[in-house]
């Protein structure tokens with residue numbers, strides 16, 4: 001955003017013009033959501049930078065719409081465009097209130113506009129601003145955040161102290177990373193983006209992008225006229241144990257619904273017949289197991305033999321954690337250059353992200369915060385607090401593609417990070433991760449590169465859950481992972 005903004009000014013567009021366009025657009029979005037505001041009381045809390053400057057213009061616009069507007073400005077002296085716009089307010093019947101009147105204004109407000117801190121903020125909120133933020137969060141009135149909820153790091157989504165909880169965040173030019181990546185994203189409420197007139201010459205390629213349907217156009221591999229089952233992608237799934245067959249079945253069915261031509265499964269010897277019965281179209285075989293019914297390190301030879309018929313491998317779900325599992329993962333990683341997705345137990349069986357760096361074949365890992373916290377040795381809490389940097393760091397150290405699960409599923413590879421735009425709380429249920437592994441595995445088997453396979457898989461998986469909600473009208477709590485199979489084809493259809 002900073003580069004785009006500077007680029008626009010370097011082309012000769014004055015900063016004040018950008019501020020005016022941003023704030024007029026934001027005001028329109030505010031009126032669309034909360035209007036009409038004639039006769040209603042609006043309190044604008046404006047900080048000392050350009051975010052506060054936006055607040056001054058919004059105050060003027062909402063005043064023009066008939067609102068009774070009060071403005072509290074944190075600074076005595078302003079400079080630049082913010083000063084110009086504050087001076088305009090002095091000529092209007094907008095009330096400029098001091099800190100002593102802030103709490104009373106807040107109590108009487110019908111709407112609060114948070115223009116304290118925007119993209120210029122990082123770290124922890126200093127001084128009296130933290131008190132203001134706490135008061136805003138305790139107030140009854142709905143809150144609109146300007147550009148970023150104050151206290152949220154707009155570039156990372158990290159939140160180190162108090163941060164505004166908004167009902168609506170109006171962003172200039174593009175959704176800020178901090179408004180969509182958790183925990184910042186959980187503070188933003190609904191996010192609306194307003195055009196501020198940045199010309200294409202000043203556009204920059206963002207390292208962090210939003211995975212929506214448009215960004216996936218042309219990415220999903222198609223089956224050609226002459227396809228046979230192998231050319232349509234053949235996936236080898238190595239999963240499950242004598243006491244856990246469900247995960248294996250869900251990976252398999254997810255892969256089939258994502259267009260994989262043929263699915264092979266290797267699971268524990270004593271579980272193979274049950275998986276075979278549940279996966280009609282797949283070829284299932286059993287591998288040597290240990291006394292606990294987990295595939296043992298001795299299974300490697302059988303698996304590598306099977307892999308000769310596959311174009312990609314999914315390794316992990318419910319395969320067990322321990323010495324046998326570690327030998328299994330190590331043997332497969334070293335034994336083939338096929339694209340491999342590691343999930344669940346396979347991730348837990350890795351000694352660290354560096355263990356993947358030596359692979360020459362493409363690798364995807366799909367941890368949740370707990371699994372990634374174990375892999376990095378930092379713990380789930382640290383990963384949840386710093387999702388973007390945790391995913392980036394893992395991608396760098398493992399030289400792999402990392403999909404970090406969550407309400408804001410992140411896909412990181414090299415310098416790039418994609419934030420998924422689909423999904424619902426319905427997905428917070430057992431087995432959905434297994435389905436996701438199958439979907440991404442299928443895309444890998446069909447020739448998609450890891451980054452595209454992971455972000456397409458995340459999008460389609462989330463979209464299938466949304467479609468289930470839309471079509472059935474049932475409460476989110478009642479979805480089970482197998483419900484996704486019926487809606488995955490429709491989700492993919494939206495991308496084709």
Ligand SMILES: NC(=O)C1=CN([C@@H]2O[C@H](COP(=O)(O)OP(=O)(O)OC[C@H]3O[C@@H](n4cnc5c(N)ncnc54)[C@H](OP(=O)(O)O)[C@@H]3O)[C@@H](O)[C@H]2O)[C@@H](O)CC1
Pocket residue numbers: 005015016018019020022023047048049050051052054116117118119120121122123124125126127129146147148172196
């Ligand atoms: N043309 C443009 O530029 C456009 C910009 N736009 C708008 O400008 C916003 C960016 O403006 P910005 O760069 O002025 O930064 P901003 O978010 O107001 O923060 C600076 C203030 O925060 C303060 N502060 C910082 N850290 C702090 C801390 N830890 N704890 C407490 N305070 C802290 C810092 O205080 P200081 O360090 O100076 O004491 C200073 O007062 C952007 O989000 C968008 O809304 C749009 O209108 C489009 C056109």
Ligand SMILES: [K+]
Pocket residue numbers: 051114115116117118145146147148149150
């Ligand atoms: K703000």
